[in-house]
Amino acid sequence: MLRATDIARTYGDENVLEQLSVTVDAGEVVAVIGPSGVGKTTLLRTLALFDEPEAGTVEFDGTDAWAVDDDERLGLRRRIGMVFQAASLFDASVARNVEYGLRIRRSWRDRVRSELHSLVRSNGTADAVRESLDVVGMADEMAAHAGSLSGGEAQRVSFARALAYDPDVLLLDEPTSDLDPRNTAVIEDAIAEARERGIGVVVATHDMHQAERVADRVAVLLADSITEVAPTDVIFQNPSDDRTKQFISGELVY
Known part of the structure; x- marks a missing residue:
């Protein structure tokens, strides 16, 4: 690849x-x-x-x-997705941060309309966003502001953002x-x-x-x-x- x-x-x-x-x-x-x-x-x-x-x-x-x-x-x-050593999130909700990768790749509209993925908008966020956050154990924090997250949680959101648009x-x-060990284990599972x-x-x-x-x-x-x-x-x-x-x-x- x-x-x-x-x-x-x-x-x-x-x-x-x-x-x-x-x-x-x-x-x-x-x-x-x-x-x-x-x-x-x-x-x-x-x-x-x-x-x-x-x-x-x-x-x-x-x-x-x-x-x-x-x-x-x-x-x-x-x-190609990339996750850096230090998480860098926008002044926005967790969901909006993860959604960003889809938007800049112009894939948001196509994925929402795709019959294959059957994506459904929920509170302004596609299933792809929820699913990627679920991988890193952050689906319950979709509405949380990025500034309220710990360093480990922010890195998990950064990973979810890269995963959401299905990079090759x-x-x-x-x-x-x-x-810490817990957040490390979550990233390794992801x-x-x-x-x-x-x-x-x-x-x-x-x-x-x-x-x-x-x-x-x-x-x-x-x-x-x-x-x-x-x-x-x-x-x-x-x-x-x-x-x-x-x-x-x-x-x-x-």
Whole structure:
């Protein structure tokens, strides 16, 4: 579904990503693990088509995203959801925040009229909004103001907003780094739900235990390049790259 091949990104004279390649298929969770500052967020922004790589290609569903015009690229970008480390919600209700993703993608009217989804307006909100909030345990808070939410609740709403428009790929940047165990568990369950819906998920995290819990494959990002990509059990039990072994064991310190 999403393929990055030999991408490079620099900031000034510093190489942030160099000849980096990674893929995610539909219904697969790929965790990108690595210490802080090695380029995980830069990678996600590149995969999200926010930033053009200086070298390499990013293909979405077989299309080279930077070889097409701006309108077509925008269409591709709108099939990708992203949840950032810090939740950023609008000064509005929970329902209105989640509804926003549908509106900007111009899919609101089509989804409401769709016989397939049989969406029904309820208090000004489509079933898609309620269903995505239900995934993160926030359906009862639809009318609540975003400003009244805790940090964990706000992050759950951010996840629901990205899930509501059924993206093909969902990119998560340290989505639970500041959350307590309960909210972390809810987000991890929501990642599993996204997988069940056939969404490809890339989650960047420095929490290796989380990667073990949620991922089908793990990519290890160290010093601007991916040292190894393999099934999760292989990465944590029998990695082939010495740098990966040292990082997993805690011997390699950044």
